[in-house]
Amino acid sequence: MVMTWQPIETAPKDGTFVLLAGGETNEDFYRDSDKPECRKRPVSAFFWCFGLYCDFEEEGAWFTTFWDGDWRSLYNNPTHWMPLPEGPE
Helix, strand or coil: CCCCCEEHHHCCCCCCCEEEECCEECHHHCCCCCCHHHHCCCEEEEEECCCCCCCCCCCCEEEEECCCCCCEEEEECCCEEEECCCCCC
């Protein structure tokens, strides 16, 4: 498995979690105390399609989960992605 940053155009859009970079979360509407540089950090995210019958290449958005694993935030304009590393055995 390739573990280097790749162009966002090659990222999987099937709901697989990946690492994203180069974009920005929109957490500021939820947490006013977040510093702008924190919103630009790499995050784990997945691509989700809004429609019931949806072509993943034409609509949808990148979402990231918060620390509690429940609430989601958009990740806007990512430029790069990489696969998540394997977990420990």
